Amino acid sequence: MSAVLAQGLANGIMLGSLYGLIAVGLALIFGVLGIPQFALGAHAMLGAYVVYVFTVSLGVNYWLALVAAAAALALLGLLVHALVFRPMSTGPGINMFIAAFGVLLMLQSIAILVFGTRYYRVPSPIEGSLSIFNIFVTPQRLMVIVVALLLIAGLHLFIMRTRTGAFIRAVADNPRGAAVVGIDVRKVGLTTMAIGSALAGIAGGLIAPIGQVYPAMGDLLIIKAFIVVVLAGMGSIYGAILAGYALGLAESLGGMYVSLAYQDAMAFVLLLAVLLVRPQGLFGRRANEGLT
Amino acid sequence: MRKHHERMVKGTSRRLSSLVLVGVFSGALGAASGALSADSVTIGVSAPQSGGGADYGTAFINGIRLAVKDLNEQLSVGGKKVELKVAICDDEFKSDKAANCARRLVSQDGAKIVVNPGTYATVPSLSFNQDKRSEFLVLGASGDPAVTNQNNKLFVRTWANVTRTMPGFVDTLLAYNKSTSAGIEKVALMEVNSDFGAAWISNFKKEWERHGKKIVGRAVYDQNGTDFYAQLTPLIAQKPDLIVLTTICEPSSLVIKQARELRYAGTFMNHGGCTGNQMLKLLPPKDIDGMLFESAPWTRDAPEITDFRTRYRAAFRIDPQIISAVGYLDIIWLVRAMEAAKSTSNASAIRAAMPGTLGKLRPNLLGWGNLDASGDIEWPMHISYVKNGVTQNFTGK
Structure with a gap:
C-alpha cells in the first residue's frame, strides 16, 4: 500500500470517527423522539468552548x-428538551424542525455575545505528531478515534444491557405502547436528549485542539452528521456509525483519487447515489421497526 | 428584524445577533453643535455578524465605527452640520442574505450608499443597484475581476482587482525568489471555496505558468472546516516548494499547523487578507519562517498606520485586520465625496465626486489611488515575509 493511500485511510478514519460521534447522537434523538436536532452542531461548539474555558x-x-463539557451539554440538552421540544411535541412535525434551527441560532448568538467572534485555540494535551509506518498522525487525532470508539461501544452496552436502555428501545419502537406498560416516556425523552447532547459536547471538546474554537465551528460538522444520518437511514444509530466511516473515507480518498477541487462535494454525491438506490438509507428502518 | 440605535462616541460595544440585524449608530453632535439643525445621512453596511465570517465582518464594522466617531466631530455638507448614521444588516457572509440586506437597507433605512466587505455581497447588489426608483451606490471589497466587467455606473471597488494586480505581484514574487535564492519552483494551491478564492487562484496560476513555473496541485477547502489532512496529503505528496493560501489568518494558520503535522517542510504564501504580524500571534515563528504575504501598504510602519492601529486597539481591545482599514477608508472617502458633491443623497453625484476626492483621503491607510470609470482603484501590492520571527518588507522589484 502506498504511503499516500495509507495516510488517506488514516485521515478518513479520523474524520469518520468524528462524524459518527455526532451522527449517533442525531440518530438516537431522531429515532427515539422524532426530533431532527440540528442544534447538535451548536452543542459541539459549546462543548469546545467549555473545554477552552476549563x-x-x-x-x-x-x-x-x-x-x-459532557456534563454541561447534557444539562443543556435537558433544558432544551424541557423548555423547547417537549412543549411543541403535540404540534405538527415541522415545528420541531423550525425549533431546532431556532435553538441553533440562539446558541450561536449566545456564544457570540459571551466570547465574541474571534477564534480561540485549545492546546492538545499531547503535542507533536507521530509517524507510524509512514503515516503521520497527531496524538489528539488518535484520541479522537479511540474515544469515539469507546463512547460508541459504551452507548451500545447502555442501550442493550441496561434497564434505561431497554426503556429507550421500547419508546423508540412504540411510544404509546411504552407508556401503556408504565414507562415514563417523558423521562426517556430527557435521557435521550441528554445523551445526544453530551456526545456532541464531547465531539466538540475532542475537535477543539485539532481546529479552532469559534461560534460557527459546528455548522459544517452538523451538515456532515446530517448527511451521515440520512445515508444510514433516519434513526439507525448503528448505521450512523458505519455511514460516518463511509463518509470520512469517501471524502478523504475521493479527494485524493477523484478530484481535490470537489472533495467537499463527495458527501453529497454519495448521499444522492444512496438515496437513488435505497431511499430509506443504507440501514433505514421501515415504519415502527424501532432502533436499528 | 431587530433595530437598535447607539450613540457612536459612547458605543464601542458589539451588539450581535445571528438573526438579520440592523443597527444604527448615530454620531454625537451634542451641545457643541449649538443651535445648528442637523441633517442626517444613513450609510448602509452589509456585513457578516454571525456565522463563519463574523470575525471578519466585525473587523470591517469596527473600522466603520471608528471612522464615524472621527467624522461626526467635524462633518458638514454644503455648510450644514450633518449627522452620520450607519445602518448595519447581518448578511451571514451569504450572497442571498446580502441581496436581502441591500434591499432592506435601501428601502427601509433609506440608505443611498451600501458598503460591504466582499465579493459575495458585491455581486448580488450590482444586479439591482441601478434601478431608477431605488438606485444606490455600492462600495464593495471584491477582488473578483468580473464585478467591473458589468459597466455599473454606481460601483466602486474597494479591494484590488486581481486581474490587474497579479502580473505585477508575480513579477515581484519572482524577483524575491531570485534575490533571496528561495528556490520556489513547484507551487501547490489551497483555494478557499469563494468567488474571490477562485479568482485569485486562477489569476495566480495563469501568471505563474506564463513564466514557465509549475503548479503541482490545487485543492479547494471550506474556511470553516476543521480538518484539512484530506486536501494536504495529496498536495504534499507532490513535494511543492510553496503552498498558497487564500483566506484570512485564522483558517490559514490551521492549514499551516496541519501541514507541519504532516511533515511538510516547504513554505507558505497568503494573499492580502492576512499579515505576518497577525500570523506570528497564531503560530510559532519556526512554523512560518520564510512565509510570504501579498501585502498592502498596511503592513508598513508609517505613522498614520501606527496611529490607526493604536486607536483601533484602544476602542475595541483587539488588533485591526486589513478589512478594518477598508471599512474606515470607505466611510472617510464617502464623506469627502459628499462634501465635494454637496449632496448626501444623490448617489450619482457622490460617485462622480469620488475620483477627485481620492487624493484628499487622509490617512490613506491602503495607498488607494486612481479610481477609473469601471470602478477599479489602484491598490499597490508588495511582498512581505517572516524571517526569524520578524515581518519584513521585500523592497526589490
Whole structure:
C-alpha cells in the first residue's frame, strides 16, 4: 500500500470517527423522539468552548474539561428538551424542525455575545505528531478515534444491557405502547436528549485542539452528521456509525483519487447515489421497526 | 428584524445577533453643535455578524465605527452640520442574505450608499443597484475581476482587482525568489471555496505558468472546516516548494499547523487578507519562517498606520485586520465625496465626486489611488515575509 493511500485511510478514519460521534447522537434523538436536532452542531461548539474555558482560563486538566463539557451539554440538552421540544411535541412535525434551527441560532448568538467572534485555540494535551509506518498522525487525532470508539461501544452496552436502555428501545419502537406498560416516556425523552447532547459536547471538546474554537465551528460538522444520518437511514444509530466511516473515507480518498477541487462535494454525491438506490438509507428502518 | 440605535462616541460595544440585524449608530453632535439643525445621512453596511465570517465582518464594522466617531466631530455638507448614521444588516457572509440586506437597507433605512466587505455581497447588489426608483451606490471589497466587467455606473471597488494586480505581484514574487535564492519552483494551491478564492487562484496560476513555473496541485477547502489532512496529503505528496493560501489568518494558520503535522517542510504564501504580524500571534515563528504575504501598504510602519492601529486597539481591545482599514477608508472617502458633491443623497453625484476626492483621503491607510470609470482603484501590492520571527518588507522589484 502506498504511503499516500495509507495516510488517506488514516485521515478518513479520523474524520469518520468524528462524524459518527455526532451522527449517533442525531440518530438516537431522531429515532427515539422524532426530533431532527440540528442544534447538535451548536452543542459541539459549546462543548469546545467549555473545554477552552476549563483548560485555558482555569488551567484544568484536558480530560476533566472533557467530562465537564459532557456534563454541561447534557444539562443543556435537558433544558432544551424541557423548555423547547417537549412543549411543541403535540404540534405538527415541522415545528420541531423550525425549533431546532431556532435553538441553533440562539446558541450561536449566545456564544457570540459571551466570547465574541474571534477564534480561540485549545492546546492538545499531547503535542507533536507521530509517524507510524509512514503515516503521520497527531496524538489528539488518535484520541479522537479511540474515544469515539469507546463512547460508541459504551452507548451500545447502555442501550442493550441496561434497564434505561431497554426503556429507550421500547419508546423508540412504540411510544404509546411504552407508556401503556408504565414507562415514563417523558423521562426517556430527557435521557435521550441528554445523551445526544453530551456526545456532541464531547465531539466538540475532542475537535477543539485539532481546529479552532469559534461560534460557527459546528455548522459544517452538523451538515456532515446530517448527511451521515440520512445515508444510514433516519434513526439507525448503528448505521450512523458505519455511514460516518463511509463518509470520512469517501471524502478523504475521493479527494485524493477523484478530484481535490470537489472533495467537499463527495458527501453529497454519495448521499444522492444512496438515496437513488435505497431511499430509506443504507440501514433505514421501515415504519415502527424501532432502533436499528 | 431587530433595530437598535447607539450613540457612536459612547458605543464601542458589539451588539450581535445571528438573526438579520440592523443597527444604527448615530454620531454625537451634542451641545457643541449649538443651535445648528442637523441633517442626517444613513450609510448602509452589509456585513457578516454571525456565522463563519463574523470575525471578519466585525473587523470591517469596527473600522466603520471608528471612522464615524472621527467624522461626526467635524462633518458638514454644503455648510450644514450633518449627522452620520450607519445602518448595519447581518448578511451571514451569504450572497442571498446580502441581496436581502441591500434591499432592506435601501428601502427601509433609506440608505443611498451600501458598503460591504466582499465579493459575495458585491455581486448580488450590482444586479439591482441601478434601478431608477431605488438606485444606490455600492462600495464593495471584491477582488473578483468580473464585478467591473458589468459597466455599473454606481460601483466602486474597494479591494484590488486581481486581474490587474497579479502580473505585477508575480513579477515581484519572482524577483524575491531570485534575490533571496528561495528556490520556489513547484507551487501547490489551497483555494478557499469563494468567488474571490477562485479568482485569485486562477489569476495566480495563469501568471505563474506564463513564466514557465509549475503548479503541482490545487485543492479547494471550506474556511470553516476543521480538518484539512484530506486536501494536504495529496498536495504534499507532490513535494511543492510553496503552498498558497487564500483566506484570512485564522483558517490559514490551521492549514499551516496541519501541514507541519504532516511533515511538510516547504513554505507558505497568503494573499492580502492576512499579515505576518497577525500570523506570528497564531503560530510559532519556526512554523512560518520564510512565509510570504501579498501585502498592502498596511503592513508598513508609517505613522498614520501606527496611529490607526493604536486607536483601533484602544476602542475595541483587539488588533485591526486589513478589512478594518477598508471599512474606515470607505466611510472617510464617502464623506469627502459628499462634501465635494454637496449632496448626501444623490448617489450619482457622490460617485462622480469620488475620483477627485481620492487624493484628499487622509490617512490613506491602503495607498488607494486612481479610481477609473469601471470602478477599479489602484491598490499597490508588495511582498512581505517572516524571517526569524520578524515581518519584513521585500523592497526589490
